[in-house]
Amino acid sequence: xxxxxxxxxxxxxxxxxxxxxxxxxxxxxxxxxxxxxxxxxxxxxxxxxxxxxxxxxxxxxxxxxxxxxxxxxxxxxxxxxxxxxxxxxxxxxxxxxxxxxxxxxxxxxxxxxxxxxxxxxxxxxxxxxxxxxxxxxxxxxxxxxxxxxxxxxxxxxxxxxxxxxxxxxxxxxxxxxxxxxxxxxxxxxxxxxxxxxxxxxxxxxxxxxxxxxxxxxxxxxxxxxxxxxxxxxxxxxxxxxxxxxxxxxxxxxxxxxxxxxxxxxxxxxxxxxxxxxxxxxxxxxxxxxxxxxxxxxxxxxxxxxxxxxxxxxxxxxxxxxxxxxxxxxxxxxxxxxxxxxxxxxxxxxxxxxxxxxxxxxxxxxxxxxxxxxxxxxxxxxxxxxxxxxxxxxxxxxxxxxxxxxxxxxxxxxxxxxxxxxxxxxxxxxxxxxxxxxxxxxxxxxxxxxxxxxxxxxxxxxxxxxxxxxxxxxxxxxxxxxxxxxxxxxxxxxxxxxxxxxxxxxxxxxxxxxxxxxxxxxxxxxxxxxxxxxxxxxxxxxxxxxxxxxxxxxxxxxxxxxxxxxxxxxxxxxxxxxxx
Ligand code: ADP
Numbered sequence: 001x002x003x004x005x006x007x008x009x010x011x012x013x014x015x016x017x018x019x020x021x022x023x024x025x026x027x028x029x030x031x032x033x034x035x036x037x038x039x040x041x042x043x044x045x046x047x048x049x050x051x052x053x054x055x056x057x058x059x060x061x062x063x064x065x066x067x068x069x070x071x072x073x074x075x076x077x078x079x080x081x082x083x084x085x086x087x088x089x090x091x092x093x094x095x096x097x098x099x100x101x102x103x104x105x106x107x108x109x110x111x112x113x114x115x116x117x118x119x120x121x122x123x124x125x126x127x128x129x130x131x132x133x134x135x136x137x138x139x140x141x142x143x144x145x146x147x148x149x150x151x152x153x154x155x156x157x158x159x160x161x162x163x164x165x166x167x168x169x170x171x172x173x174x175x176x177x178x179x180x181x182x183x184x185x186x187x188x189x190x191x192x193x194x195x196x197x198x199x200x201x202x203x204x205x206x207x208x209x210x211x212x213x214x215x216x217x218x219x220x221x222x223x224x225x226x227x228x229x230x231x232x233x234x235x236x237x238x239x240x241x242x243x244x245x246x247x248x249x250x251x252x253x254x255x256x257x258x259x260x261x262x263x264x265x266x267x268x269x270x271x272x273x274x275x276x277x278x279x280x281x282x283x284x285x286x287x288x289x290x291x292x293x294x295x296x297x298x299x300x301x302x303x304x305x306x307x308x309x310x311x312x313x314x315x316x317x318x319x320x321x322x323x324x325x326x327x328x329x330x331x332x333x334x335x336x337x338x339x340x341x342x343x344x345x346x347x348x349x350x351x352x353x354x355x356x357x358x359x360x361x362x363x364x365x366x367x368x369x370x371x372x373x374x375x376x377x378x379x380x381x382x383x384x385x386x387x388x389x390x391x392x393x394x395x396x397x398x399x400x401x402x403x404x405x406x407x408x409x410x411x412x413x414x415x416x417x418x419x420x421x422x423x424x425x426x427x428x429x430x431x432x433x434x435x436x437x438x439x440x441x442x443x444x445x446x447x448x449x450x451x452x453x454x455x456x457x458x459x460x461x462x463x464x465x466x467x468x469x470x471x472x473x474x475x476x477x478x479x480x481x482x483x484x485x486x487x488x489x490x491x492x493x494x495x496x497x498x499x500x501x502x503x504x505x506x507x508x509x510x511x512x513x514x515x516x517x518x519x520x521x522x523x524x525x526x527x528x529x530x531x532x533x534x535x536x537x538x539x540x541x542x543x544x545x546x547x548x549x550x551x552x553x554x555x556x557x558x559x560x561x562x563x564x565x566x567x568x569x570x571x572x573x574x575x576x577x578x579x
Contacts, residue, residue, distance in 0.1 A: 003133070004305040006312075011129045013089035017082035022134035024075035029142050029287060031068035035061055036283045040275035047271040083130030090122050093312065100316045100404060102384045112195030117307045120190070124300030125308065132291075132298035139169070139287040146284045150277060156263060157256045157277045161284055164252020168288045171244040175237055182234040183303035189230045191307065193223045238296070245292050249285040256281035318386045318404070326402040326410035331491045331522040332395040334358040334381070339390035341380055350376040351387070352545040358538075360395075363514065363523040365533030367566060368542030374526045377542070378496055381524075382408055394492075412490035416497040418481035420472070425454055426461040428480065432488035440487060447517030448483035450476060486517055494524045530570050539563070 011018060042057040098105065098114070143165055150157050200207065200216050207213050260277035326332075335357045342349040351373045358364035366374050380387055383399055392399045399407055412432070420428050429441050441461060445451035453476060457463045465471055472480065485493055514523065527533050534553050541548040541556065541563045548562045556563040 003136075004302060006305040006309040007125060007128055007133075007301060010086055010090050010125050010308075011133060014082040014085040014129070017078055017085060018129065018134065021075060021079040021082050021130065022137050024071060024078055025134045025138050026142070028068055028071050028075055029138055031064050031071065032283055032286060033142075033146065033280070035064045035068075036279035037276065038064065040272060040279050043275045044270070044272035047275075079130040079134065083126035086129045087122050087126045090125060090308070091118060094118055094122070094308070097312055097314070100320060101314055102316065102382075105314060105316070110195035110199070112198030113191040113307075114311065115198060116191045116194035117304060117311050120194075120300065121187075121304030121308055124298065124302075124304045126301070128298030128301030132294040132301075135287065135291050135294045139291040142287050143284050146280055150280055150284075153273045154260065154263065154277045157259050157281065160255025160259050161252050161281055164248045164255065165284065165288070168245045168248035168252070168285065171248060172241040172292075175241050175244075179234070179237045179241065180302075182230070182237050183299065184306060186227075186230040186234045187300075187303035187307060189223075189227045193220075193227050196220055196223055238299070242292055245288065249289060253282050253285060318383045318400075320404040322400055322402045322404070322407070324397060324402045324406075326394060326406040326491075328395075328410075328491055329520075331361040331520055332410075333360040334364075334492065334522055334524070335393045335396075336377070337391050337393065339377075339380065339387045339392060341376060341385065341387045341389075343376075348545070350545050351380070353390070354542070354545070354547055355390075356540045356547055356550055358522055358524055360522055361520065362537040363518075363525060363535075365525045365527060365536035365539045366542055367527055367530065367533055367539060368548070368562070369566065370528070371544075372542040373545040374542060375496070376545075378413070378494060378524075378526060381494070382411060382413070410490050411492040411494060412485040412488040413494045413496055414478070414481045414485045416478075418477045420465050420477055420480065422465060424459075424462050424464050425457075425480065428465060429461075429484050429487055432484045436487055441483075444483040444486040444517070445480075447486055447514075448479045450479040450483055491521055492524070493518050493521045494526065496526045497528055530567055541566075 038057050038061045042054060042061070045051060045053055045057065095118070147158060147161060147165070150161070197220065200220060204213075207216050257278055260274045260281075264271070264274040336354050339351050339354045340349055341351045354373070354377065356364075366377060368374055379385055381392060381399070383404060386400065394402070394407075394410075402410075421431070426438075426441060429444070430436050433440070438461070442451055445454055454461055454463070463471075482495070514525075525533055525536060530553075533539055536553075538550065539553060539556055540550050541561070543562045549556055549559060551559070557567060
């Protein structure tokens with residue numbers, strides 16, 4: 001019965017419509033009471049063979065029934081609106097928080113579980129808040145009022161009603177803790193299953209390649225069976241719950257009826273009193289019955305509350321305490337000052353005293369063998385983590401002084417795994433800048449070397465992409481992502497192995513076109529393959545978390561060292577391809 005603080009919190013943005021929904025629910029309950037009272041009067045009239053008022057009373061009953069129909073519709077609408085507001089506010093908040101948590105969070109939490117919380121959990125909260133809570137308030141206020149009314153006409157009826165009502169309300173509470181535990185177990189299993197399915201679907205090609213489809217299916221079946229068991233266990237407890245409530249309701253009503261009949265037989269009450277007791281006794285329990293029903297509907301929300309709270313309060317890896325805006329027209333100078341960073345309890349630092357400068361408006365390449373620390377460097381720049389030592393500055397200002405949102409908005413990243421949405425090509429591009437004109441789109445698509453291929457498609461820019469852009473080749477997806485990043489109004493552009501699925505000639509074309517396409521931006525190209533960086537203004541060679549050398553292509557080749565080895569490895573690789 002005690003409302004989870006997370007759910008109370010969720011209800012806050014919709015306080016007004018919820019209050020309206022509760023008042024309307026109260027009005028609906030009043031129509032039930034009025035109907036019972038009117039019917040009692042009518043029946044008493046019949047008993048007294050006094051039928052003069054009967055037509056009026058019946059007409060009043062009809063009017064009450066009509067009013068109730070209208071009120072019920074109104075109540076549902078209000079409650080639905082309140083629920084929608086709760087849902088939207090909660091999802092917005094959770095999504096914004098997920099954004100702040102950044103990808104660092106998803107390395108520990110599973111995407112599928114987060115999805116389940118965000119979709120099903122939030123739906124459950126909606127039902128809980130918009131249907132269960134108003135009913136809860138009604139249940140706590142209406143029966144005592146009815147009892148008070150009955151006490152005035154027939155005090156003895158309370159002997160049966162009060163204990164029954166107490167039992168109906170308090171009885172199930174004895175099971176609450178067990179129910180909460182089972183509910184948590186059920187929710188966790190549900191979340192786990194959601195995560196497993198999402199992974200299995202997304203990883204289908206890998207599973208097939210590894211011949212693991214059968215095993216995965218078996219594991220999913222086992223998971224489904226576990227969910228079934230958890231559901232049944234939960235149902236068993238909640239059925240006992242319902243059983244107790246029903247028993248109390250039936251027992252109480254029967255006791256009240258017996259008492260009413262007894263007082264009628266002994267002649268201590270009027271007929272009206274007897275009928276009132278009979279009809280109001282069952283009305284007294286209606287809110288309790290309704291509450292049990294809404295409880296089942298809103299149950300998922302109650303179980304999800306812990307998961308929601310965990311997601312909402314998860315600590316981001318970095319603190320968003322900066323206040324400066326990184327939004328500016330001129331490209332900034334980007335500088336690493338003696339940056340040192342070690343992951344968790346890794347034995348060696350991933351970056352160990354890295355210093356370099358990416359000049360404003362120029363292209364700086366970061367190269368190095370696998371594991372050199374290139375991705376880490378980018379993660380630090382975007383503040384998915386903060387370095388333990390040293391600092392990173394944009395235009396002389398530490399990245400920590402900017403608000404996270406403006407910092408990340410100011411850095412457009414094209415990465416190896418591009419994300420395209422199930423939408424048209426134009427829509428996918430406009431994600432970066434909703435107000436972009438068609439001319440803007442063609443300009444960036446040309447710069448990214450994808451314009452001709454888009455116009456060759458039957459629907460051109462209006463072509464609907466499959467899920468994750470499945471209808472395009474890997475290289476096309478990357479170039480589209482590049483176009484999207486070019487469209488973004490970000491003064492810093494990062495290409496993170498972004499041209500790796502593009503063939504070399506095209507890669508060279510893109511890189512050559514980049515200074516013009518990305519003019520007015522500070523560009524960072526993180527690359528494995530050297531063709532992509534040959535024309536960079538400056539190349540930073542990273543090895544085992546340290547800066548091995550900084551220079552231009554020709555100078556670095558001459559100097560020998562790590563860069564020369566990378567060049568030779570690249571040549572050998574190309575040789576293999578040619579052979
Ligand atoms: P690159 O991008 O150049 O291949 P990374 O930045 O990914 O290199 O990795 C640098 C080092 O940090 C490697 O030794 C790698 O094993 C380690 N590393 C990368 N990510 C993590 C992580 N999330 N947790 C622990 N160690 C990591």
